[in-house]
Amino acid sequence: MQKQRKLVILGDSAFAEVAYECFTHDSDYEVVGFSVESAHLKRDELFGLPVVPFEDLEKHFQPGEVDFYAALVYSQLNRLRTRLYQEAKSRGYRAASYVSTRAFVWHNVQLGEHCFIFEDNTVQPFVRIGDNVVLWSGNHIGHHSTVEDHCFVASHAVISGFCTVGRSSFLGVNVALANNISIGADNWIGPGLTISADTEPGQLFKGESPAASKVSTKRFFRLKED
Structure with a gap:
């Protein structure tokens, strides 16, 4: 695939390594480097490319010349992915997306920016995917459903038709959502759970029971109120 655009990847973790492989071998992007916040900078090279402080990104890669993916x-x-995505945009960088050539995405799907859709995802007609969404491998997103901004859906989840996944939510491996x-x-929502009724904001589902925990997600993750 001919390379037409340049990309810097924010992060140097396992996901960053996977993103490098996907963008390099299955997109028109050429990865030219990585960037990490200085407090977490532990190396200066990955795959022969520079790893630079995020705070000094403009010294190495100019907005308008290089896109980014967090x-x-x-x-x-x-929240971490969202913060870096929003900050890079505010500094003039354009957000990149990756959609695997081995994913099935129907032609009228509305896809936001800064999304990463792995192989073997099925995204059916009339689906809307918001900004900054990750769909790991092998998910089914049913017709007329919406995945709102900043969500992460792990592998082999089933989102049935006419569902809505609220902003900033996480769906674990093998989660199943009933219709509507x-x-x-x-x-x-932890791995393997089936949800068959609407949920309230900030609910935490874990273990073998689909009943929500008495502890909210914001308390569990020690998040500040938005």
């Missing part, structure tokens, strides 16, 4: 997972209930379900903002 390759971070669901840390702090997606609304998941509140800031929900954490």
